[in-house]
Amino acid sequence: MSNAELIGRARRVLAGANTNLPGGGFAPRFMVKGEGAHLWDADGKEYIDYVLSAGPLIFGHSNPEFIETLKDQLDTxxxxxxxxxxxxxxxxxxxxxxxxxxxxxxxxxxxxxxxxxxxxxxxxxxxxxxxxxxxxxxxxxxxxxxxxxxxxxxxxxxxxxxxxxxxxxxxxxxxxxxxxxxxxxxxxxxxxxxxxxxxxxxxxxxxxxxxxxxxxxxxxxxxxxxxxxxxxxxxxxxxxxxxxxxxxxxxxxxxxxxxxxxxxxxxxxxxxxxxxxxxxxxxxxxxxxxxxxxxxxxxxxxxxxxxxxxxxxxxxxxxxxxKDDGAFYKKIDRIQKPLMDGLKEISKKRGIPMFLQGTRGAFITRFIDLGKEVAYSVRDFAAVDTQKERRWAELMAEEGVILMFGGRFYISSAHTEADVHRTLECADRVICKL
The missing domain is CATH 3.40.640.10 (Type I PLP-dependent aspartate aminotransferase-like (Major domain))
Known part of the structure; x- marks a missing residue:
């Protein structure tokens, strides 16, 4: 069953997705498989997943240790x-x-x-x-x-x-x-x-x-x-x-x-x-x-x-x-910092203002030149280029990288240096089109 066929079937029977909060409106991609930090849709296309089910999947998809616990519990x-x-x-x-x-x-x-x-x-x-x-x-x-x-x-x-x-x-x-x-x-x-x-x-x-x-x-x-x-x-x-x-x-x-x-x-x-x-x-x-x-x-x-x-x-x-003296958090830091640094460098190189900030495990990309290092209020983003942000998310998805509305990225322990490298390559191509 193709993605297009599923869209047609969904429109006949579904009253929206699980949430219809602002930021959606994109053509849906029906996912059929998840492994690590990657998803595959009904057409077989692979994506690097920075949505992570809106944040819960901190270990990525199908983490073996996590899944084994669930299987044991299902048997009990x-x-x-x-x-x-x-x-x-x-x-x-x-x-x-x-x-x-x-x-x-x-x-x-x-x-x-x-x-x-x-x-x-x-x-x-x-x-x-x-x-x-x-x-x-x-x-x-x-x-x-x-x-x-x-x-x-x-x-x-x-x-x-x-x-x-x-x-x-x-x-x-x-x-x-x-x-x-x-x-x-x-x-x-x-x-x-x-x-x-x-x-x-x-x-x-x-x-x-x-x-x-x-x-x-x-x-x-x-x-x-x-x-x-x-x-x-x-x-x-x-x-x-x-x-x-x-x-x-x-x-x-x-x-x-x-x-x-x-x-x-x-x-x-x-x-x-x-x-x-x-x-x-x-x-x-x-x-x-x-x-x-x-x-x-x-x-x-x-x-x-x-x-x-x-x-x-x-x-x-x-x-x-x-376990292991906070190994999970150290892994998140090792992935997130080069990803954020790389996006900042691309935006600077291409002359497209992009503001990034975040906390461990989550960060945002907003298309605005704030002229300061830290935004302390949602009001700081009043002049953000929402059309450019929407286009950013659409084009990144076409390249095989999915992120949340508002340019939010979630990081899991399943993301790898290879994922970071591929994401930055995609981002460089996309920013040139904005």
Missing amino acids: IWSLNSTIFQQSALEVEVAEKFVQLVPCAEKVHFNPTGSETVQLVIRLARAYTGRRYFIRFEGHYHGWFDNILGGAVNEESAGRPFPVENKQNLATEGRDTAALEQSFLLPWNDIAILEEVLEKYGEEVAMVIMEPILCNSGCCPPRPGYLEKVRQLCTKYGIVLCFDEVITGFRVALHSAQGLFGVTPDIGIFGKAMAGGLPLAAFAGKKEIMDFLLGKRVVSGGTFGRYPLGLAATLASMKILE
Whole structure:
């Protein structure tokens, strides 16, 4: 079955792909095989994969050690709904490993996906504080639910800084009209604005949630001292501080971004890399907050939240990541640095402005001349050449290299020096056509 034939069949029966977030719109390529850092489509074309299933495949496709663990688990017990009558022993083992590795983790709770985990954490923070609102930040992504998807900063607000619907910021039909009034939306990395809002409304805020590194909108790092000051403010006002580490968790460091920066939130949310490609998410936090889940004070449900196959995958991931004195992370560094350096050199040689920045395991390529080394805000990319970025992704895919929308690259331990060399050759040809 060819790719073209599958496209025709898909259009008759599928209502979009698994996500229709902005950045798509390309003709789909139906993949039929994955091995290492490579994919093959239905026409037999081979690709170097820098999408990695939007980040989870930190060991690449079909990692033998990882796959063997899954096969063993399939032979034992792979599906089990944790209830009062039954529970997987793996749940205890994985939770203990979380507590060992993650600074904020005193207790752990598992869920199938990051989006619903965020919603449970909002409920938990409200129960713990007795307050309604939560604060989130421009450009940060915490799932697709009505109360947290998109919106734009209301620059003219004289009261509570609720977000406003904006077609450029993940607007959607069908959203509950009151959903955006559950949160305050602020610019990130600006401590003065956060201080001002908390001075007025701090007693009404249950939680502050953020990506500790803004991977979803430019791989922007926190300004020096920013996370520390946010931590202090949340403590001062009795607000739950939550780091959404769905992307950064276990990817940027064994102890995640909170360990990397030495700033401990009250709750951390994890997914993607955590289970190496299988669907599973978790949040971990302080005992006094997490214990609100006991006795049905805060209700959580779901069929697949603690299924043994996902737990086995998570345990396998953690064991691979922590062995051999961090060999996994050293491998990522050896691949990522020459790739980023090579792309910078090509853009300079060809006279096409390209801004690159990232964290371990993820980086972005944006077609803009910022005139500075570091972008701390999504607003720094307001003048980016989106048409050139779209063309960049399209032409790279034609050359056999696939990357995410917004020019994001994910790096796995399966990528090789040969992959880097081939990618740079393709990039040089593509940039000449932009």
